[in-house]
Amino acid sequence: MKLVADTVRKGQIEPRITLIGAGPGDPELLTIKGMKALASADVVLYDALVNEALLNYAPQAAVKVFIGKPSDDETFSQDAVNKLIVDYAMNYGHVVRLKSGDPFFFARGYEEIDFAESYSIPSEIIPGISSATGAPSLQKIPMLHKGLSESFWAVSGSSENGKLSADLLKAAASDATVVVLNGITRVAEIAEVFRRNGKNRLPVAVIENGSTPHERIVVGVVDTIAELIEEKRIGAPALLVFGAVVSLHPQFQPIRDFYELIAQEGAY
Amino acid sequence: MKLVADTVRKGQIEPRITLIGAGPGDPELLTIKGMKALASADVVLYDALVNEALLNYAPQAAVKVFIGKPSDDETFSQDAVNKLIVDYAMNYGHVVRLKSGDPFFFARGYEEIDFAESYSIPSEIIPGISSATGAPSLQKIPMLHKGLSESFWAVSGSSENGKLSADLLKAAASDATVVVLNGITRVAEIAEVFRRNGKNRLPVAVIENGSTPHERIVVGVVDTIAELIEEKRIGAPALLVFGAVVSLHPQFQPIRDFYELIAQEGAY
Numbered sequence: 001m002k003l004v005a006d007t008v009r010k011g012q013i014e015p016r017i018t019l020i021g022a023g024p025g026d027p028e029l030l031t032i033k034g035m036k037a038l039a040s041a042d043v044v045l046y047d048a049l050v051n052e053a054l055l056n057y058a059p060q061a062a063v064k065v066f067i068g069k070p071s072d073d074e075t076f077s078q079d080a081v082n083k084l085i086v087d088y089a090m091n092y093g094h095v096v097r098l099k100s101g102d103p104f105f106f107a108r109g110y111e112e113i114d115f116a117e118s119y120s121i122p123s124e125i126i127p128g129i130s131s132a133t134g135a136p137s138l139q140k141i142p143m144l145h146k147g148l149s150e151s152f153w154a155v156s157g158s159s160e161n162g163k164l165s166a167d168l169l170k171a172a173a174s175d176a177t178v179v180v181l182n183g184i185t186r187v188a189e190i191a192e193v194f195r196r197n198g199k200n201r202l203p204v205a206v207i208e209n210g211s212t213p214h215e216r217i218v219v220g221v222v223d224t225i226a227e228l229i230e231e232k233r234i235g236a237p238a239l240l241v242f243g244a245v246v247s248l249h250p251q252f253q254p255i256r257d258f259y260e261l262i263a264q265e266g267a268y
Numbered sequence: 269m270k271l272v273a274d275t276v277r278k279g280q281i282e283p284r285i286t287l288i289g290a291g292p293g294d295p296e297l298l299t300i301k302g303m304k305a306l307a308s309a310d311v312v313l314y315d316a317l318v319n320e321a322l323l324n325y326a327p328q329a330a331v332k333v334f335i336g337k338p339s340d341d342e343t344f345s346q347d348a349v350n351k352l353i354v355d356y357a358m359n360y361g362h363v364v365r366l367k368s369g370d371p372f373f374f375a376r377g378y379e380e381i382d383f384a385e386s387y388s389i390p391s392e393i394i395p396g397i398s399s400a401t402g403a404p405s406l407q408k409i410p411m412l413h414k415g416l417s418e419s420f421w422a423v424s425g426s427s428e429n430g431k432l433s434a435d436l437l438k439a440a441a442s443d444a445t446v447v448v449l450n451g452i453t454r455v456a457e458i459a460e461v462f463r464r465n466g467k468n469r470l471p472v473a474v475i476e477n478g479s480t481p482h483e484r485i486v487v488g489v490v491d492t493i494a495e496l497i498e499e500k501r502i503g504a505p506a507l508l509v510f511g512a513v514v515s516l517h518p519q520f521q522p523i524r525d526f527y528e529l530i531a532q533e534g535a536y
Binding site: 021023024026027028029030031032033035036102103104105106108109110113125126127128129130133134136137138140141142143144145146150151152153154155156159160165166167168170171174175176211248 | 289291292294295296297298299300301303304370371372373374376377378381391393394395396397398401402404405406408409410411412413414418419420421422423424427428433434435436438439442443444479516
């Protein structure tokens with residue numbers, strides 16, 4: 001904490017931290033409260049997936065620091081980010097930490113706040129729209145629907161030990177709508193888990209860059225989704241949605257027709 | 269659709285619908301995009317849980333219609349709401365449908381859009397923050413945390429046939445952080461399901477009126493939560509959060525101390 005000494009000459013500084021969920025990507029999906037908090041920022045620390053247009057809500061004089069994506073060990077480790085937040089708060093005052101989605105949903109906001117509180121720095125949270133709920137919503141795919149799904153299960157497709165989460169194995173066996181975050185690079189492996197549960201024809205949607213001008217969606221079934229994604233060159237950031245509710249998306253209609261045709265042919 | 273005939277004399281009307289997620293309760297947790305869409309509303313149809321302060325973003329001349337909470341069969345049925353939306357769009361133009369939380373997460377936005385599209389009325393979705401993620405976030409309870417939880421499962425506590433959802437029974441047996449919406453009136457029954465899975469001491473938080481000035485939280489364990497809620501007179505709207513992540517909330521510390529004391533006494 002080499003910068004701590006500098007605070008001595010800055011007697012008026014009142015360190016505080018606001019963790020803001022920046023939402024799924026569209027800068028207008030930031031909350032009004034988030035916009036107002038940015039206006040009083042002395043420093044803004046932002047992630048790789050945060051739209052830089054949001055920085056315009058902060059004062060021109062505020063320090064803007066890009067810190068990449070800690071979870072991927074790019075640019076900064078989570079420990080380094082925790083320390084940066086405290087350093088900046090002590091030396092500049094109000095640090096706004098802009099995280100994509102919601103800071104306490106599939107992000108490590110808790111660790112950042114916990115570290116700051118160990119230095120007695122007060123913190124406030126302003127929730128954001130997680131891409132897990134926001135991206136399907138924009139595609140008009142409901143997470144629950146009468147006769148199709150009674151619950152929503154969100155799991156991370158990435159893991160620290162390289163294995164898929166045990167929860168993902170259970171989710172694939174459940175009747176819930178299953179949303180997988182950070183799972184696009186392992187989609188073949190994840191689809192295989194659903195296949196082992198006999199869900200070869202379960203509808204799947206993959207939403208790339210949800211809520212942005214670059215948004216794309218691919219709709220298929222468990223058996224075809226990995227191939228479709230390769231064919232359409234879908235990459236991160238992307239969300240996987242497994243569930244019967246995906247059948248309500250207009251792009252599913254030709255798939256349904258195809259399987260109905262096959263079923264009819266099989267009957268003769 | 270008795271009002272359809274009226275449209276003949278209103279040639280300039282261009283019916284369209286914007287479904288907006290109003291967020292968990294705090295009017296400042298509306299998105300910037302939602303705020304802008306409200307400004308061009310000719311009609312606003314809003315739910316019981318939507319903060320009426322949001323109506324100030326709509327033009328003064330816009331028609332504001334309170335339609336209660338269709339899911340509870342209060343005021344209007346879902347069918348009646350679907351028809352109202354179409355009627356107003358045809359007769360007034362831009363209908364903004366303000367729903368609490370997110371319109372496609374635990375709400376029946378799909379049915380409203382689907383009905384409107386059967387009349388060829390175009391629709392747009394503006395996602396919102398679901399209380400399922402926003403309320404725990406504001407309480408600094410992370411949904412995932414290393415060593416505590418690898419996933420998030422959201423289930424409704426209400427049902428059409430009076431039984432708990434089969435998904436809730438499975439969720440109680442899982443390692444996911446389980447969030448139950450609309451379950452406060454059946455908390456004893458729901459806690460019993462977790463108890464049957466041997467989770468008597470699993471931490472539980474109940475968040476009432478999350479994100480509003482009336483927000484209250486009660487923290488306990490499966491064995492004590494129903495009694496605590498009765499004692500504190502917690503009522504709807506409230507969210508139940510079952511999971512080890514709740515142990516990170518400051519109010520859980522005395523509970524941990526209590527059980528550790530009991531464990532020590534048992535050892536002698």
